[in-house]
Amino acid sequence: MAAFTITPVEKGIFRCRHTGPMSHEDVRSLASFLHDYRGKLLVDLRGTSGEECVTNLKNFRPMMPTTAIFGTNIDPAALEIEESYYTHEVRVFETEEEALTWLRNQ
């Protein structure tokens, strides 16, 4: 089973749900998805620990589109990156509702 699922939420927003430990293949698949994806992303980390996700999030951070993360404790400082012309905003929220509201306004 893949470590994540990608499903549409609404026009322009996809949900990336973390479902288990990431294998090499999963990392490569997610990198390909992020390269080709043109919309905004809702990262759903319910059921996982922040510790488990934070390394992957840091590695994927430069490649992320405008993204709202919710569902587990993530220190926003871990996602900080020097602002540059190739980067997009990524924020951490407590709830899905907050995350979606922010994403819709971006």
Next chain:
Amino acid sequence: MQTKKAMDTFVRETGGYTAAQLEACTRCGMCAEACHFYQATGNPEYAPVWKIELLKRAYEQRFTLAGKAKLALGIDKPISDEDLIHYSKIVYEACTLCNKCSMVCPMGIQLGPLIHEVRAGFSEAGVVPADLMAAVNKQVHEGSPLGVTDDVYENRMEWVADEWEVELPMDVKGADTLVVFSSIEIMKFPQNIAAIAKIMHAAGEKWTLSTKGREVVNFGFYEGNLDRTRMFIQRVFDAAKELGVKKIVVTECGHAYDALRWTAANIMEVPEGVEITHIVGLIGEYLRTGRIKLKAGAFDQDTITFHDACKIQRRGGHIREPREILGILAPHAFKEMSPNKEESVCCGGGGGVIAIKEADPVRYAAFELKIKQMQKAGAKTVVMSCSNCRLQFVDCVQHFDLDVEVAGLSQMVADALEE
């Protein structure tokens, strides 16, 4: 005060060759029709001839009798600080230094290099757009315009090696070939790093990366600042000398290729006996000599087209190799855009333009020309060999909500390698 510095630079840059080119310009305006920014917007100030106006006025006012007389009689005005600020926007935001204008100039004037000289004056005067200057300063202090510090580089390379299961040899003395990536590849397109590693491995190349020469991008070159251009090139040359390599391979970056391959030889001492080439040239050589083999027809489904990068194809001459590669990978699906090869239309993001937020409207406007070309070719995938172009395509595909896949040539090659 700003004006004096710019004027002094313009005058210093105006040797016999430049003067001859400025004198040769008849202001026929043909260059305008070749400029994608002019074509896209119709703004006459975007005509290349207008972009060198200050250089021309500085030359005339300092060196020609007519220019001095015009100035004395009040027919022409001295160049002012306001002029510099006004032209700075034009020269940095609406010019990618693609040099297509020189292809159509009936007098053979090399407009791109002349516009680069205008940027040199602006750099001395301190009228460079803030966004571009911020990236330049990052490269001076951190070694990379995109925040690839020593730690970031190390972490990123370890991540790629681990997750893509490739070997990334680091600081190997006695290696034949030094591969230097751009920070765009490191941060945004890490798949490219893995792809190039696979190709090098398949070819049996003795290669290495360098922690010291780890950034091929040159924002000093975009800025037009000679000292900083040299400084960034020197970091790569020092690494090459220290490691004793015979070849430096510039990965998918156009301006870096220009800076290292040609500009360096004109502005500084280059390492003796070290060949500088682009990854596309190297892949072409591997194919011709049988060091790598590709699965024929691996991407022969939906229509694929190739975007020629200004600095790699038009200036660099690597026109044949991508077509040889795509001829193998997509013999039926590959279709040219028109115009193409050395006459290709620039993507609109090069020359530092993509780094300047205020240039976004004109950058997107210029890209609409590429959209028309891609649509005419019926392309479902557009391939390129420059990561800066690729960033512009990826951003614009999202901006215009286009149904087109954007791909890097090295990645396609790596995905189609015969075991």
